[in-house]
Structure formats: C-alpha cells, structure tokens
Amino acid sequence: MAEWRLYEVFVRSKHGLNHKHVGSVHAADNEMAMENARELYTRRSEGVSIWVVPSDTITASASDEKEILFDPSEDKVYRHASFYKLPDEVGHM
Amino acid sequence: MYAQMVDTGTKRLKTLEEMSPEERDFQEKVDAETKIEAKNWMPDAYRKTLVRQISQHAHSEIVGMLPEGNWVTRAPTLKRKLQLMAKIQDEAGHGLYLYSAMETLGADRDDEIQKLHDGKAKYSSIFNYPTLNWADMGAVGWLVDGAAIVNQVVLQRTSYGPYSRAMVRICKEESFHQRQGYQILLDLMREGTQAQKDMVQDAINRLWWPSLMMFGPHDDESPNSQQSMVWKIKRKSNDELRQMFIDQTIPQLEFLGCTVPDPDLKWNEETGHYDFGAINWKEFYDVLNGNGPCNHERIATRRKAIDEGAWVREAAVAYAAKQKHRAAEAA
Numbered sequence: 040m041a042e043w044r045l046y047e048v049f050v051r052s053k054h055g056l057n058h059k060h061v062g063s064v065h066a067a068d069n070e071m072a073m074e075n076a077r078e079l080y081t082r083r084s085e086g087v088s089i090w091v092v093p094s095d096t097i098t099a100s101a102s103d104e105k106e107i108l109f110d111p112s113e114d115k116v117y118r119h120a121s122f123y124k125l126p127d128e129v130g131h132m
Numbered sequence: 133m134y135a136q137m138v139d140t141g142t143k144r145l146k147t148l149e150e151m152s153p154e155e156r157d158f159q160e161k162v163d164a165e166t167k168i169e170a171k172n173w174m175p176d177a178y179r180k181t182l183v184r185q186i187s188q189h190a191h192s193e194i195v196g197m198l199p200e201g202n203w204v205t206r207a208p209t210l211k212r213k214l215q216l217m218a219k220i221q222d223e224a225g226h227g228l229y230l231y232s233a234m235e236t237l238g239a240d241r242d243d244e245i246q247k248l249h250d251g252k253a254k255y256s257s258i259f260n261y262p263t264l265n266w267a268d269m270g271a272v273g274w275l276v277d278g279a280a281i282v283n284q285v286v287l288q289r290t291s292y293g294p295y296s297r298a299m300v301r302i303c304k305e306e307s308f309h310q311r312q313g314y315q316i317l318l319d320l321m322r323e324g325t326q327a328q329k330d331m332v333q334d335a336i337n338r339l340w341w342p343s344l345m346m347f348g349p350h351d352d353e354s355p356n357s358q359q360s361m362v363w364k365i366k367r368k369s370n371d372e373l374r375q376m377f378i379d380q381t382i383p384q385l386e387f388l389g390c391t392v393p394d395p396d397l398k399w400n401e402e403t404g405h406y407d408f409g410a411i412n413w414k415e416f417y418d419v420l421n422g423n424g425p426c427n428h429e430r431i432a433t434r435r436k437a438i439d440e441g442a443w444v445r446e447a448a449v450a451y452a453a454k455q456k457h458r459a460a461e462a463a
Contacts, residue, residue, distance in 0.1 A: 042449045045235065062298070063232045065241070067445075068452035079225050083305075099172055 260424030273313015
C-alpha cells in the first residue's frame with residue numbers, strides 16, 4: 040500500500056473555532072482522504088469542517104530548533120500586558 | 133493488557149549518571165511529565181518499545197472485531213444489530229487511531245500488519261476465545277471493554293503525546309461499548325427466560341478468567357514493566373490494574389444476580405479490596421503463544437480479508453492515477 044499517501048487531518052469542532060489536528064489517514068487520493076477522515080474522526084458529530092493535508096507537504100519546526108525559534112520571545116517581557124503596571128485607581132485596562 | 137508482555141529490550145535500569153546527556157535530558161522531561169512528541173529525541177529502546185506496544189494495542193482492536201463480527205448476522209433485533217455494528221466500527225477506528233500514533237514513530241502500518249499476519253506480532257489473548265452465544269456479546273462489552281477501560285484510562289497519561297491523545301479519544305468512545313454490553317446482560321437477567329439467564333451465567337463463567345488475564349502476568353513475572361514504568365509508557369502495574377478492575381466489577385456482577393467461577397473471591401475488609409483465586413498462567417501463556425481456541429482462525433480471517441481486498445486497494449490506486457492524468461490533460 041506504499042502508493043497510498045499519508046494525510047494529516049484537521050477538524051473544526053464547531054462554527055467559530057479553528058481547525059485542530061486530530062490524527063492521520065492513508066488514502067489513494069484527496070477525495071478518499073476526505074472520506075476516510077470523515078469515517079474515522081467524525082462518527083459522533085465531532086466536527087463541522089475537515090481539512091486533509093498530505094503529510095509530506097507540511098514543514099515543521101525541528102525540536103532542536105527550539106532555542107533559535109522560540110527563545111528570543113522569552114527576553115522580550117515588554118511584549119506582555121502584565122509588564123505594564125498600572126495604579127489601582129486606573130481600574131481594569 | 134491490550135498489549136501484554138511488551139519487550140523493552142533492556143536488562144536493567146540505567147542510573148541518571150550512566151545516561152548520555154541526551155538520555156538524561158529525555159528522562160528528566162519524562163519525570164517532569166512533559167509529553168514526548170514525534171520530533172523530540174528519544175532513546176532507541178523507548179521508540180522500539182512504543183512501536184511494539186502501540187502496534188500490539190492496535191492489532192488487538194482490529195482482531196477484537198472478529199469475535200463480535202460473529203454475531204452481526206445473528207443479533208436478536210435490528211436495534212441490537214445496529215448497536216453491534218456501531219461498536220465494531222469503533223474498534224476499527226480505535227485500531228486506526230493507534231496505527232496512526234505508531235506511524236509518528238517512523239514505523240510503517242503495512243509492515244506491522246504483515247508481522248501480525250505472519251504470526252510474529254502479539255495481540256491481546258482475550259480475542260482468541262470464541263463467542264458462543266448472544267450473551268457473550270453482553271459479557272464481552274461489559275468485561276472485556278470494561279477491562280480495556282481500566283487500562284486505557286491510565287494510559288491517557290502515557291508519556292508519548294500521540295499515544296496519549298489516541299487514548300483520550302478511545303476512552304470517550306469506550307464507555308458506550310461497556311454500557312451497551314451491560315445492558316444486553318441486564319435485559320436478559322430481568323426479562324429473560326431461565327434458559328436465557330443460564331446463558332448469561334455461562335458467558336460470564338467462560339470469560340471471567342480470560343478477562344483477568346488481559347492485564348498480563350503478575351508484577352514479579354513481568355520483567356519489562358519496570359523500564360516501561362520509568363519511561364512512563366506504563367503508569368500502573370498489571371496487578372494494580374487487575375485489582376481495580378475486580379473491585380469495580382464485582383458490585384455490577386452482584387447487581388446482575390450472577391456469580392464468577394472463583395470460590396476464593398471474597399471481600400477483604402482489612403485491605404478494602406476483593407481477594408481472588410489463582411489465575412491459570414499456563415493457559416495464558418498457551419493462548420499468548422498461539423495455542424488458544426481461536427488463534428489460527430483469527431489470523432486466517434485477517435489474512436483472508438487482506439488478500440481478498442487487494443484488488444480494491446489496487447483499483448483505488450489505478451483510479452486515482454487515472455483521475456490525475458485526466459486532470460493534467462484538461463489543464
């Protein structure tokens with residue numbers, strides 16, 4: 040079954056929410072991937088919309104890139120609202 | 133339990149000092165309950181153990197469809213038939229969630245299925261027992277799925293992210309299975325004839341001990357458990373899980389008005405648990421090693437399904453190629 044591609048499946052659980060990764064399926068083509076995803080991941084109305092994406096088309100960050108990619112934001116505390124102290128009198132902002 | 137006796141390939145546990153920096157980093161993450169994800173570094177033995185365990189677990193779900201499939205055409209009413217088919221479809225789904233989790237480790241689904249069909253991979257011993265009467269559908273749902281839930285609820289906290297997430301999904305669906313099974317038994321016990329009530333007791337008599345065996349050997353006979361616990365692949369020991377299952381099942385049994393075939397079973401006021409009799413481990417190992425009542429039949433059925441479905445898979449590939457070709461020509 041090597042010709043059957045691996046697809047990643049994303050499901051929008053209800054209107055207004057974003058799609059979330061739920062797992063993968065094998066399929067001969069895109070349409071079959073969609074049918075398989077529906078059968079496998081939404082048997083109990085878990086979703087209102089499905090995306091299927093060939094796994095080999097996804098570019099992912101490598102775990103050893105963690106520091107290069109994500110560390111710079113750690114020392115930019117001024118990007119967070121909690122960095123700015125307001126007098127109590129100002130109230131909620 | 134759905135994965136019994138998973139070999140970890142390690143003879144003894146390493147101390148933190150003996151580990152390479154990567155291994156230590158990995159173990160500290162596990163200790164801190166940080167989930168390990170597919171792209172993270174992991175010891176080779178951890179990866180191999182997971183592939184063995186998750187594939188065994190997946191095979192169990194897939195083979196587990198067969199004892200129930202036996203009753204689809206014999207279900208007493210259309211309602212029961214629909215329920216049974218929904219349950220069997222769930223089992224197929226559970227198998228696929230698990231193969232999907234396994235593939236994130238770099239294993240290939242077809243290769244692992246081939247190992248099952250070649251008799252080189254294990255699956256839960258429980259599915260090598262026959263389902264002889266309709267009450268077996270009730271007893272399987274209640275006892276077998278019940279035992280599966282005890283194990284799987286704990287596995288939701290397993291250290292490998294994709295496995296853990298598959299477990300969360302499976303657990304949500306599993307309680308339908310157990311209730312469905314229990315209701316079959318309840319109806320027979322409440323409204324059934326004496327013959328039907330005897331049928332329930334007969335099903336329980338045959339499936340009780342095999343259900344307890346699902347949890348695997350006693351802790352002191354389970355050489356691989358220690359490593360799996362340190363890696364947090366396993367979260368509770370075989371004996372702990374077995375005891376949990378017994379403690380929660382006996383009140384349900386009593387409510388049915390049935391008994392289990394164990395004269396030594398009794399409530400122990402001191403420990404707050406049920407004591408129970410000795411398990412026939414010879415039977416367990418016989419079944420696990422391929423000599424249970426249905427081992428040959430189960431594998432033969434699986435092989436037949438794969439072989440006879442080959443043309444469908446080939447046709448799907450040919451169709452996809454043709455559609456692609458046509459689309460290219462039209463463009």
